[in-house]
Amino acid sequence: MELRNKRIDNDTFYKERKEVLASWPTGKDVNFEEAVEFQKSIPEEKIFGRKLAQADAEGRTLIQPRAGVALYTEHIKLLQFLEEEGGADLLPSTVDSYTRLNRYHEAENGIIKSKESGRSMLNGFPIVNYGTKICRTVTSALKNPVQVRHGTPDARLLTEISIAGGFTSYEGGGISYNIPYSKNFSLEKTIMYWQYTDRLVGMYEEAGVSINREPFGPLTGTLIPPCISNAVAVIETLLAAEQGVKDITVGYGQCGNIIQDVAAIRSLRELTNSYLKQYGYDDVRITTVFHQWMGGFPQDEAKAFGVISWGSATAALAKATKVIVKTPHEAMGVPTKEANAAGLRATKQVISMLRDQSLIDIPVVEQESDVIVRETKCILDKVFELGKGDLALGTVAAFEAGVLDIPFAPSRYNAGKVLPARDDNGAVRILDTGNLPFTEDLKAFHRERLEERSRFENRPVSFQMVIDDVYAIGKGFLVGRP
Numbered sequence: 001m002e003l004r005n006k007r008i009d010n011d012t013f014y015k016e017r018k019e020v021l022a023s024w025p026t027g028k029d030v031n032f033e034e035a036v037e038f039q040k041s042i043p044e045e046k047i048f049g050r051k052l053a054q055a056d057a058e059g060r061t062l063i064q065p066r067a068g069v070a071l072y073t074e075h076i077k078l079l080q081f082l083e084e085e086g087g088a089d090l091l092p093s094t095v096d097s098y099t100r101l102n103r104y105h106e107a108e109n110g111i112i113k114s115k116e117s118g119r120s121m122l123n124g125f126p127i128v129n130y131g132t133k134i135c136r137t138v139t140s141a142l143k144n145p146v147q148v149r150h151g152t153p154d155a156r157l158l159t160e161i162s163i164a165g166g167f168t169s170y171e172g173g174g175i176s177y178n179i180p181y182s183k184n185f186s187l188e189k190t191i192m193y194w195q196y197t198d199r200l201v202g203m204y205e206e207a208g209v210s211i212n213r214e215p216f217g218p219l220t221g222t223l224i225p226p227c228i229s230n231a232v233a234v235i236e237t238l239l240a241a242e243q244g245v246k247d248i249t250v251g252y253g254q255c256g257n258i259i260q261d262v263a264a265i266r267s268l269r270e271l272t273n274s275y276l277k278q279y280g281y282d283d284v285r286i287t288t289v290f291h292q293w294m295g296g297f298p299q300d301e302a303k304a305f306g307v308i309s310w311g312s313a314t315a316a317l318a319k320a321t322k323v324i325v326k327t328p329h330e331a332m333g334v335p336t337k338e339a340n341a342a343g344l345r346a347t348k349q350v351i352s353m354l355r356d357q358s359l360i361d362i363p364v365v366e367q368e369s370d371v372i373v374r375e376t377k378c379i380l381d382k383v384f385e386l387g388k389g390d391l392a393l394g395t396v397a398a399f400e401a402g403v404l405d406i407p408f409a410p411s412r413y414n415a416g417k418v419l420p421a422r423d424d425n426g427a428v429r430i431l432d433t434g435n436l437p438f439t440e441d442l443k444a445f446h447r448e449r450l451e452e453r454s455r456f457e458n459r460p461v462s463f464q465m466v467i468d469d470v471y472a473i474g475k476g477f478l479v480g481r482p
């Protein structure tokens with residue numbers, strides 16, 4: 001089948017579905033009609049998109065951790081602890097790395113070793129190996145809605161089992177789970193794989209079951225200019241909408257300058273809604289997610305709580321619909337349930353104290369948001385032009401041309417020419433725009449902001465600033481001063 005941004009027809013989909021469900025033994029237990037009935041039996045308060053919509057309408061920010069362990073009995077205890085002791089409004093099931101690479105044999109070994117050793121030998125929850133029935137045992141044991149979080153280029157089977165297993169939200173996208181995660185995965189392939197995922201979600205929607213979808217906002221999580229992450233979020237939203245997805249949460253990873261971060265969320269919401277309207281998708285519900293600091297974390301737990309609280313404040317002041325919460329064990333690895341719950345409680349404390357305040361309409365945020373909107377439109381308009389109107393083709397062509405270019409991404413399909421650096425206030429600016437199709441005035445804006453830092457630091461604008469900014473995090477700073 002040729003790559004096109006076109007709804008997959010039923011014959012093609014069912015033919016592909018046969019192969020997908022045959023790719024691991026647990027696939028044979030998936031029965032669409034039966035799964036629709038199971039999904040319809042899930043109580044209203046456990047439907048992910050409903051809870052998001054309610055919070056968005058009330059201007060509240062929900063809190064959600066990441067969490068996943070190998071043994072499903074332990075995974076249930078972990079998630080119950082996070083909703084009881086952590087106060088999580090929304091729950092995850094973070095999938096292990098083997099499953100993300102379709103290496104289910106190794107995930108199976110991980111489960112066996114975890115049973116033998118009594119501790120999790122996987123860095124997440126192996127959904128495919130457990131299959132529908134055990135996933136339903138997990139999702140039914142919880143009070144709150146549960147979402148599958150992962151990083152899987154080919155997530156077709158994972159999607160089938162996740163939705164049949166009672167999860168009501170699913171993270172990822174053909175760009176956001178490829179370019180920042182993989183070196184050799186063809187972008188054309190992953191866009192098509194994720195069209196399958198979104199078509200399946202569309203079929204559930206048509207059967208009366210709403211599944212929330214969430215493109216992965218932060219990308220590499222390192223100095224990503226908001227216009228680039230916003231462009232990817234809008235593209236993945238439009239590709240999903242074409243396949244019939246109706247409930248989408250678009251995201252962004254905290255960069256550190258609070259004005260820019262609030263403006264990023266404001267512009268993301270504005271851009272996503274305007275592009276959906278422009279392309280005729282009038283019935284898609286949009287919410288936003290802010291990811292707490294995705295860069296390096298301090299080992300010292302008190303300092304880690306400082307970083308967590310700073311991200312919580314930004315999420316609240318940006319009126320993000322939900323915030324993804326970090327833990328004081330971030331620097332060490334997979335957190336204990338206690339550390340995970342503590343991160344949630346710290347976050348909820350700050351979110352609650354700031355719930356009556358907002359920065360989204362202050363002039364400096366509006367100005368920054370306008371710049372991000374203009375930059376993102378330059379990129380998206382060129383993507384459509386390169387695709388001669390077809391967004392999927394345009395996306396592949398845009399990466400080839402460097403029109404879409406994600407800093408520090410490992411993928412060989414990524415040009416890697418764009419160089420970000422912080423300005424004197426810590427906002428992420430673009431030192432080398434590579435082949436980004438910016439207008440001259442936008443390029444001048446970035447140059448001027450970096451020259452301002454250059455004058456303050458009495459050194460030329462250079463690549464050294466980029467290096468210093470990357471290393472600054474580990475030293476507890478934002479701007480890498482000389």
Ligand SMILES: CC[C@H]1O[C@@H](n2cnc3c(N)ncnc32)[C@H](O)[C@@H]1O
Binds near residue numbers: 066068069094330335
């Ligand atoms: C996107 C990367 C983020 O996911 C987090 N993460 C990955 N696997 C798990 C896990 N199994 N439990 C909790 N957090 C996790 C990791 O700490 C990092 O903050």
